[in-house]
Amino acid sequence: MSPLLHVDNISKRFGGFTALDGVTLEVAPGERLGLIGPNGSGKSTFVNCISGTLQNEVGSVRFDNKVMDGLAAHQRTHHGMARSFQLPRPFHSMSLADNLRIPLLYTVHARPGQLRTSAELETRCHELLDMVGLLPKAWQMPRDLTQVEMRKLELARAMAAEPKLLIADEAMAGLSNSEVEDILALLFQLNERGISIILIEHIMSAVMKFSQRLAVLVSGKKIADGKPDEVVRNPEVVRAYIGE
Amino acid sequence: MTRVNTATFSLIMVAIGVVITLIAHAIGVDYLYFASYTILQFIVLATAWNILGGYCGYVNFGSAAFFALGAYSSVFVHKVFPLPVPLLIVVGALVSGLVGLGMGYLTLRLRGSFFAIATLALAVVLQTLVVNWDFVGGSRGAYIIRPEFLEIGSFKIPYIEYLFILMLALAIIALITARTIERSQLGFGFATIRDDELAAEACGVPTLRLKLIATALSGAFMGMAGAPFPYYIGYLQPQSAFSLEYAVNSIAMPMIGGTTSWVGPLVGAVLLGTAQQYATVTISSAVNLLIVGLMLVAFVIIAPNGLVGLVQERLRRKRS
Numbered sequence: 001m002s003p004l005l006h007v008d009n010i011s012k013r014f015g016g017f018t019a020l021d022g023v024t025l026e027v028a029p030g031e032r033l034g035l036i037g038p039n040g041s042g043k044s045t046f047v048n049c050i051s052g053t054l055q056n057e058v059g060s061v062r063f064d065n066k067v068m069d070g071l072a073a074h075q076r077t078h079h080g081m082a083r084s085f086q087l088p089r090p091f092h093s094m095s096l097a098d099n100l101r102i103p104l105l106y107t108v109h110a111r112p113g114q115l116r117t118s119a120e121l122e123t124r125c126h127e128l129l130d131m132v133g134l135l136p137k138a139w140q141m142p143r144d145l146t147q148v149e150m151r152k153l154e155l156a157r158a159m160a161a162e163p164k165l166l167i168a169d170e171a172m173a174g175l176s177n178s179e180v181e182d183i184l185a186l187l188f189q190l191n192e193r194g195i196s197i198i199l200i201e202h203i204m205s206a207v208m209k210f211s212q213r214l215a216v217l218v219s220g221k222k223i224a225d226g227k228p229d230e231v232v233r234n235p236e237v238v239r240a241y242i243g244e
Numbered sequence: 245m246t247r248v249n250t251a252t253f254s255l256i257m258v259a260i261g262v263v264i265t266l267i268a269h270a271i272g273v274d275y276l277y278f279a280s281y282t283i284l285q286f287i288v289l290a291t292a293w294n295i296l297g298g299y300c301g302y303v304n305f306g307s308a309a310f311f312a313l314g315a316y317s318s319v320f321v322h323k324v325f326p327l328p329v330p331l332l333i334v335v336g337a338l339v340s341g342l343v344g345l346g347m348g349y350l351t352l353r354l355r356g357s358f359f360a361i362a363t364l365a366l367a368v369v370l371q372t373l374v375v376n377w378d379f380v381g382g383s384r385g386a387y388i389i390r391p392e393f394l395e396i397g398s399f400k401i402p403y404i405e406y407l408f409i410l411m412l413a414l415a416i417i418a419l420i421t422a423r424t425i426e427r428s429q430l431g432f433g434f435a436t437i438r439d440d441e442l443a444a445e446a447c448g449v450p451t452l453r454l455k456l457i458a459t460a461l462s463g464a465f466m467g468m469a470g471a472p473f474p475y476y477i478g479y480l481q482p483q484s485a486f487s488l489e490y491a492v493n494s495i496a497m498p499m500i501g502g503t504t505s506w507v508g509p510l511v512g513a514v515l516l517g518t519a520q521q522y523a524t525v526t527i528s529s530a531v532n533l534l535i536v537g538l539m540l541v542a543f544v545i546i547a548p549n550g551l552v553g554l555v556q557e558r559l560r561r562k563r564s
Contacts, residue, residue, distance in 0.1 A: 053442060072452070073445035082446070089443040091436050093504070102436055105429050107448030161448055 004029045004196050005165055010059030012045055019045040021220040027196050034211030035200045038240060042220040043200050047169050051083045052076040077107055082163035086170045088150040090142035096153060097125045097138040103161040132156045148179040155186060165196045172203055180206050250424050257416045265409055277408040281476060283517035284411040285469050290497035290509035291418040292465030296458045298503030301438030306363035307494035309370045310340045310463045312485035314470025316374055319386045319480055329410060329472050336471030337464040344463020348456045371486040385481030388474040407472050418465050422506035434458060496540045502550025511551050
């Protein structure tokens with residue numbers, strides 16, 4: 001089967017600093033990939049280059065057999081890529097329901113044959129909120145939410161665009177153990193629907209539990225990619241995390 | 245709460261417009277037309293500013309430039325090939341709308357205060373151009389002799405009444421447009437730009453295209469407000485067309501009224517505009533900007549979300 005996402009040798013520089021240095025990565029349809037790396041290793045730059053927030057100078061990104069190079073972030077979202085942000089970025093002047101209405105209006109609505117009536121939109125908003133357990137707060141504002149609820153809203157909004165690939169950028173940072181379990185359960189549930197997921201995370205227990213495959217970025221280079229338990233025993237990975 | 249649809253709302257607005265016209269005609273005092281024209285002009289300017297500044301969160305300090313562009317397009321066309329004022333309004337809208345589009349395109353990488361500074365720069369550049377362009381009067385200014393009456397066949401009304409009706413129609417069109425945007429997909433998109441552009445892109449919102457729509461639309465309405473101005477004032481010079489008064493008022497009025505809804509700029513323009521007209525007659529015209537400044541300071545402290553925000557907050561508290 002051809003990969004859903006094919007990142008070929010991408011590099012990104014900021015002035016004299018090389019944030020990404022020839023990274024190649026593939027994600028199969030329905031796969032759960034963990035992406036780890038120490039702080040400053042280029043994980044977020046990698047996500048930003050894939051999702052179109054930044055444009056890579058070298059290499060190319062293919063998604064669903066289409067070349068994504070040069071496309072803006074919103075066009076990649078239309079093609080079926082979704083991401084959540086490391087720090088939740090809700091639309092703070094809108095209710096939770098309206099937050100979800102945006103990807104429904106601008107992405108799902110724009111796809112051919114998916115024209116939804118306003119009643120259908122409403123129902124879909126409610127389904128999504130129900131999925132993450134936020135339905136009772138549908139008309140509240142993001143400022144009324146707790147941290148974990150904010151993360152759930154972030155994931156629900158990414159899901160609203162009905163993506164084929166979800167990139168969850170540190171969706172669990174700063175959460176308690178039980179909250180991490182909550183988010184993990186949610187991600188498993190999404191994966192069961194056939195959505196590929198790239199999980200970028202520092203919480204190793206969660207990453208090990210979730211990932212079918214694990215890739216490691218260090219100083220902008222991919223140093224390992226394979227079965228999670230093998231990757232974490234890789235001497236290079238150990239050195240990057242613990243030192244000599 | 246039942247929601248009034250756009251068609252019904254438009255009908256209501258037109259009916260209100262007709263009633264205002266009839267009342268003004270019955271009173272028939274020239275001064276009333278002059279004063280109301282200014283207030284209506286500010287309703288258009290404030291509503292136009294709010295489409296970009298309030299809905300999208302991009303603060304434009306160059307409103308005077310777009311207004312002046314509309315006014316000077318009229319002077320230009322008047323000298324080359326005189327057209328009736330309604331057509332001049334269309335020309336003004338096109339010119340200012342295109343410049344708005346260009347400004348949007350050139351400044352789309354700028355956000356926050358940098359965008360505001362760029363718009364201010366645009367105003368300075370355009371004023372310098374006009375001052376040095378002899379054909380439209382340069383720094384001397386240009387005269388446009390306003391006819392005493394508008395005559396179409398046997399129909400005859402004072403020209404100032406005609407200008408007043410035109411500006412009233414423009415204000416109504418601007419308000420209907422703003423309200424329609426607010427409740428549409430476009431309005432939702434604008435609000436995401438105001439809240440968080442990165443997140444908006446990630447949700448599939450084409451932020452660049454929406455920003456260009458907003459700058460063009462906002463510019464076009466400002467140009468429309470400016471197009472009949474030479475006929476109203478009779479003598480147009482760069483200093484009055486590019487006056488600080490327009491830039492400051494178009495920001496202050498929505499801020500005082502509230503920037504999140506079409507009602508805000510309307511309330512702000514009527515309130516501030518009336519206060520200014522009153523002060524001009526009773527005290528002096530120089531006190532205008534002082535009033536704006538003081539009210540703006542007061543509102544930033546007491547009601548940062550404007551009058552509309554204040555009322556909404558009260559209602560919300562009452563409900564919960």
